Amino acid sequence: xxxxxxxxxxxxxxxxxxxxxxxxxxxxxxxxxxxxxxxxxxxxxxxxxxxxxxxxxxxxxxxxxxxxxxxxxxxxxxxxxxxxxxxxxxxxxxxxxxxxxxxxxxxxxxxxxxxxxxxxxxxxxxxxxxxxxxxxxxxxxxxxxxxxxxxxxxxxxxxxxxxxxxxxxxxxxxxxxxxxxxxxxxxxxxxxxxxxxxxxxxxxxxxxxxxxxxxxxxxxxxxxxxxxxxxxxxxxxxxxxxxxxxxxxxxxxxxxxxxxxxxxxxxxxxxxxxxxxxxxxxxxxxxxxxxxxxxxxxxxxxxxxxxxxxxxxxxxxxxxxxxxxxxxxxxxxxxxxxxxxxxxxxxxxxxxxxxxxxxxxxxxxxxxxxxxxxxxxxxxxxxxxxxxxxxxxxxxxxxxxxxxxxxxxx
Amino acid sequence: xxxxxxxxxxxxxxxxxxxxxxxxxxxxxxxxxxxxxxxxxxxxxxxxxxxxxxxxxxxxxxxxxxxxxxxxxxxxxxxxxxxxxxxxxxxxxxxxxxxxxxxxxxxxxxxxxxxxxxxxxxxxxxxxxxxxxxxxxxxxxxxxxxxxxxxxxxxxxxxxxx
Ligand SMILES: Cc1ncc(COP(=O)(O)O)c(C=O)c1O
Numbered sequence: 001x002x003x004x005x006x007x008x009x010x011x012x013x014x015x016x017x018x019x020x021x022x023x024x025x026x027x028x029x030x031x032x033x034x035x036x037x038x039x040x041x042x043x044x045x046x047x048x049x050x051x052x053x054x055x056x057x058x059x060x061x062x063x064x065x066x067x068x069x070x071x072x073x074x075x076x077x078x079x080x081x082x083x084x085x086x087x088x089x090x091x092x093x094x095x096x097x098x099x100x101x102x103x104x105x106x107x108x109x110x111x112x113x114x115x116x117x118x119x120x121x122x123x124x125x126x127x128x129x130x131x132x133x134x135x136x137x138x139x140x141x142x143x144x145x146x147x148x149x150x151x152x153x154x155x156x157x158x159x160x161x162x163x164x165x166x167x168x169x170x171x172x173x174x175x176x177x178x179x180x181x182x183x184x185x186x187x188x189x190x191x192x193x194x195x196x197x198x199x200x201x202x203x204x205x206x207x208x209x210x211x212x213x214x215x216x217x218x219x220x221x222x223x224x225x226x227x228x229x230x231x232x233x234x235x236x237x238x239x240x241x242x243x244x245x246x247x248x249x250x251x252x253x254x255x256x257x258x259x260x261x262x263x264x265x266x267x268x269x270x271x272x273x274x275x276x277x278x279x280x281x282x283x284x285x286x287x288x289x290x291x292x293x294x295x296x297x298x299x300x301x302x303x304x305x306x307x308x309x310x311x312x313x314x315x316x317x318x319x320x321x322x323x324x325x326x327x328x329x330x331x332x333x334x335x336x337x338x339x340x341x342x343x344x345x346x347x348x349x350x351x352x353x354x355x356x357x358x359x360x361x362x363x364x365x366x367x368x369x370x371x372x373x374x375x376x377x378x379x380x381x382x383x384x385x386x387x388x389x390x391x392x393x394x395x396x397x398x399x400x401x402x403x404x405x406x407x408x409x410x
Numbered sequence: 411x412x413x414x415x416x417x418x419x420x421x422x423x424x425x426x427x428x429x430x431x432x433x434x435x436x437x438x439x440x441x442x443x444x445x446x447x448x449x450x451x452x453x454x455x456x457x458x459x460x461x462x463x464x465x466x467x468x469x470x471x472x473x474x475x476x477x478x479x480x481x482x483x484x485x486x487x488x489x490x491x492x493x494x495x496x497x498x499x500x501x502x503x504x505x506x507x508x509x510x511x512x513x514x515x516x517x518x519x520x521x522x523x524x525x526x527x528x529x530x531x532x533x534x535x536x537x538x539x540x541x542x543x544x545x546x547x548x549x550x551x552x553x554x555x556x557x558x559x560x561x562x563x564x565x566x567x568x569x570x571x572x
Contacts, residue, residue: 346474346475346476347450347475348450348452348474348475348476348477348546348549349475349476349477352414352417352543352546353414356413356414363450364449364450364451365450365451369451372451378450378451378452378453378473378474379450379451379452407414407418408476
């Protein structure tokens with residue numbers, strides 16, 4: 001089955017708007033994706049017909065709300081190949097999911113001298129929580145270096161793994177699109193008795209995901225990059241690991257019992273979901289994965305690979321050496337992310353001109369400063385593709401780049 | 411709708427192509443502060459040399475977009491040779507110009523240009539258009555805020571002793 005992109009595009013109301021008098025060309029799905037009608041409708045439906053707090057009232061609409069939100073958990077579990085829906089913990093976003101692991105698992109299991117091994121591709125969300133733990137507990141943060149073409153350099157992996165308790169890596173770089181060999185890293189981690197956390201923020205929205213195939217112990221991802229709403233993310237973890245972890249935040253919902261002298265935490269996953277959860281957002285992410293599943297994630301991935309190929313070859317032809325696009329050239333090992341530098345034009349200036357042409361790209365360091373330093377740049381303009389983009393969007397990007405080159409011609 | 415020409419005035423592009431007073435000064439005696447724009451990763455270093463309360467030299471290092479670079483470059487020509495108080499006055503006027511917020515993002519009317527010279531900012535007036543592009547305001551003020559921090563070090567007791 002291949003993707004009918006025109007039909008897909010028509011399902012995203014925002015993509016029908018104009019900016020500065022031209023149709024919008026949205027190429028910033030790596031920052032956040034647009035939302036299809038199905039997701040917007042599901043959230044409206046909740047507020048308009050079954051809005052009630054969950055796991056509390058015994059009345060009809062409260063039961064409907066509870067069922068709808070727990071159905072969403074089941075949908076998400078199915079979407080990532082998790083056999084046990086109780087392994088799906090809802091968080092605010094991927095950042096909170098990783099912080100949950102650092103606080104709850106990290107503070108229980110890591111002591112001074114233990115090593116957390118990261119890759120140089122990481123987003124700040126998978127760096128800062130470990131730096132915080134290093135400052136507080138004296139753990140060591142160690143880095144997997146990069147090869148010249150921006151992939152992970154695993155030549156020295158055995159030595160890097162000495163003393164490691166956790167390998168925490170992204171499955172797709174949000175800057176270069178590089179796809180590291182997560183399965184191999186998870187196996188290597190397990191061979192030395194370590195666990196593996198995967199940041200799936202740029203992976204789960206774009207590639208068919210099966211936690212058993214990834215081989216990891218924790219998987220973090222974020223709803224708003226996968227056609228879902230903001231304010232909802234997911235931590236998937238193996239049940240026995242989650243079961244042994246203490247709560248992260250305390251309050252309602254996360255307890256079985258509270259007494260004057262203490263409390264008994266709830267079962268997994270509610271133990272980690274303190275307070276009233278983001279009910280509409282749970283329903284929204286459920287609708288998003290149902291929508292993506294309906295299209296087929298294999299079809300989504302095939303579309304993005306072919307569009308990335310088209311972008312690399314047409315932009316390469318048009319701009320030659322004037323346009324540097326970071327990252328691997330083999331599109332079977334990269335996501336649809338194009339970090340660009342056009343001559344000496346600063347990313348901020350470049351995206352300003354692109355914006356005048358209705359082209360939305362992200363300019364900056366993309367919350368990955370260690371990687372940017374490694375690449376020797378302070379900022380890039382990043383175009384990131386998704387299921388609703390087509391060749392006309394790439395052509396519009398090319399035309400806008402052309403206009404920028406002429407505007408800053410000096 | 412604000413257009414590119416509102417942002418990229420010829421004076422701005424000129425300062426971007428040919429930045430004035432780029433380089434470093436030896437610290438000490440010069441004061442130095444480093445500024446970051448966390449949004450885009452731009453980094454600027456501002457060196458200030460004082461003789462009494464007069465600014466005898468200013469230099470700019472680091473890298474950034476055309477707006478941050480040209481704004482910093484124009485700043486150096488505006489404050490070099492002035493007293494600290496005069497420079498801080500210009501800084502205040504500039505930041506005031508950068509904080510006009512009566513316009514909306516969806517292309518509502520934007521404030522008209524200041525009639526020539528009424529703010530006393532001269533060439534810096536060219537940066538007035540930046541307020542129509544709110545995310546770029548931080549770029550325009552980066553060098554100035556960093557300059558301010560460098561001047562503050564003059565009051566730092568550690569520095570004063572040395
Ligand atoms: C690779 C990666 N990890 C983590 C995040 C953080 O996502 P969120 O801000 O939704 O927590 C992002 C998105 O910005 C990302 O690209």
